[in-house]
Amino acid sequence: MESHPIHRVAMMFPAPSDDDMASLRESIEQDGVIQPILLWREQIVDGKTRYGIAKELGIDAPFESLPDTLEESQVVQRCAAINLSRRHLTSSQKAAIAVQLGMLDTEIERNATTEPEEGEKPRDAGAAVARQVGTNKGYVWTAKDLRENAPELLPQVASGKMTIPQAKRILNEPDEPASKSRVRGPTVADKNGKPVPPALVGTFVKRESFGSAINLVGQVRKTINRIIEDTDDDLTPFLSVGDIEGCLNDLRRLLKAGMPHAICPRCKASGTRKQHDCEACNGAGWVPKHLWDQIEKEKSS
Ligand SMILES: [Zn+2]
Numbered sequence: 001m002e003s004h005p006i007h008r009v010a011m012m013f014p015a016p017s018d019d020d021m022a023s024l025r026e027s028i029e030q031d032g033v034i035q036p037i038l039l040w041r042e043q044i045v046d047g048k049t050r051y052g053i054a055k056e057l058g059i060d061a062p063f064e065s066l067p068d069t070l071e072e073s074q075v076v077q078r079c080a081a082i083n084l085s086r087r088h089l090t091s092s093q094k095a096a097i098a099v100q101l102g103m104l105d106t107e108i109e110r111n112a113t114t115e116p117e118e119g120e121k122p123r124d125a126g127a128a129v130a131r132q133v134g135t136n137k138g139y140v141w142t143a144k145d146l147r148e149n150a151p152e153l154l155p156q157v158a159s160g161k162m163t164i165p166q167a168k169r170i171l172n173e174p175d176e177p178a179s180k181s182r183v184r185g186p187t188v189a190d191k192n193g194k195p196v197p198p199a200l201v202g203t204f205v206k207r208e209s210f211g212s213a214i215n216l217v218g219q220v221r222k223t224i225n226r227i228i229e230d231t232d233d234d235l236t237p238f239l240s241v242g243d244i245e246g247c248l249n250d251l252r253r254l255l256k257a258g259m260p261h262a263i264c265p266r267c268k269a270s271g272t273r274k275q276h277d278c279e280a281c282n283g284a285g286w287v288p289k290h291l292w293d294q295i296e297k298e299k300s301s
Pocket of ligand 1: 265278279280281282283284
């Protein structure tokens, strides 16, 4: 049989369940591979499981090639439609996978670059994706929210370990103990590698968002620097570069000062998850970096 590398698009879909795998194997042993394995630019974009089984059995399989001229986003859309309709996946899994594949970003971009026809309602990008993969738009938008605010949870949903409503609950109620929501939360560690107690997982997954906000401040600064490259001191006669720099520095400092860094070492030492009279964290259960550094300094002196 022809040999082809597997494209990352094909790797984005979860492996079939053991049951599905067994019945697929049985059917291939009996009738061979019926549905062609899909190639794009000589790489397998759909059918990696069929390809693997055929190779193992030493039998030939039919191939079909998508036009090389397609964009990757178009290939993703095509493969997602095939995969998500064929597999026994839940609505939650479909929404999470579609967002992981960047399908929503493609639709959002399309909306941003095409004017709606006159009298036509603006398209809902989430609804468009939901139609393509067979889920609902609420789940698609929630999956995007997860990707941005709790990126650790999205793969759990994609693999079926957690549903969209369960993940949403964790996202929205950071203080609710995970035991109550009957969800086995992901392992989240603080900056020192210490596992975060369930009640603080929601807080600590937000570290990622703090990180991207801090990066964004850096990007804003770069963009402004590009604008002022050819000017002397001031952006316009009415706006001082120094003021902008000062604001951005303040913003960066504020974000860093408020970002969860570590589980509060004082509460932890006392064995209490949250201790409301804790002087170190004021009952938050965690401390930002400057407080952590301060506590460490006190300990060593
Ligand atoms: Zn404390």
